[in-house]
Amino acid sequence: MNPSVSIVILNWNGRKYLDQFLPSILNSTYPNKEIVIIDNASTDDSVNFVENKFPTIKIIRLPVNYGFAKGYNEGLKQVKADYFVLLNSDVEVEPGWIEPCMDLLESNKNIAVCQPKVLQYNNKTLFEYAGACGGWLDRFGYPFAKGRIFDVCEKDEGQYNEAAPVFWASGAAFFIRANQFHEMKGFDEYFFAHQEEIDLCWRLQWAGYLIYCCPQSVVYHVGGGTLPKGNSQKVFLNFRNNLVMLAKNLTGSEVFLKISWRFVLDGVSATKSLFAGQGTYFLAVIRAHVAFLGWLFLKRSASIFPDKRNKKWKGYFPKSVVWKHFIEGKNKFSEIVENKS
Secondary structure, three states, rough: OOOOOEEEEEEEHHHHHHHHHHHHHHHHOOOOOOEEEEEEOOOHHHHHHHHHHHOEEEEEEEOOOOOHHHHHHHHOOOOOOOOOHHHHHHHEEEEOOHHHHHHHHHHOOOEEEEEEEEEEEEOEEEEEOOOOOEEEOOOOOEEEOOOOOOOOEEEEOOOOOOEEEEEEEOOOOEEEHHHHHHOOOOOHHOOOOOOOHHHHHHHHHHOOEEEEEEEEEEEEEEOOOOOOOHHHHHHHHHHHHHHHHHHHHHHHHHHHHHHHHHHHHHHHHHHHHHHOOOOOHHHOOOOOOOHHHHHHHHHHHHOOOOOOOOOOOEEEEEHHHHHHHHHOOOOOOHHHOOOOO
């Protein structure tokens, strides 16, 4: 019998996308599945709309907007399945998108997480910002992906079509074994939103599990592309959470050295933005650094730390992607990480 799969969508005021993309999800051909919507206290008519138009979909109502991390943690307590597929509401899928990922996961019990290839919904020849063909991490904690380096998204020409281990999988379409999600205590709720999936994948790697991209499965993500610099909350969460993630997952002297370098590199980015007239970006970075120091000295107990026993990370780039991209001018994953599948 096929393992049970729960496709779980976290919703907050997303009626437009639910109306647009739920039909493609309902057409998924995998037999042993259910679709669940976790509603993060929406103030629109999302819930009533789904109940009336898609009555077979299970709805879990949360009392407040817990954000991405705690929203999934709380909702998934009420979901029973062998696998969870955490899917953004703005993702279009093809009928057979689940089967390749399940075949891969079932072929190797050590693979805890995998993602499909993620392409842009509005230009289906290009990789999408949020995950592309699997995420990597450089030595200073900057995330990038096969098919996306900072703001540059490559054209998909089949160049990354081999299923391969990566450092992190995209939260836009995130397949995970339910047992491993619970073993890791889920997402770190301190993050609220942004980069919590990278942190979870890093903790899973510390525990000896593998993270994969399965390009034989393809989904199309509307997304936001690169984060708008004027959106101060997104900038704040990304910078703060990235520093928290490094402090949690690095070891020994690496923590002080690499976070010190990150303060310098973040400061350069913020100052450059200030001179470019992007004051909100500058202030958000400063606020993120202050919040990180507050977490470090006052709130560390609010986070989930890994048991650091298996430093055999896949998808880790031991050099600086910032240097490769901004100084050497390299825009493609294959130019930066040479001879890697």
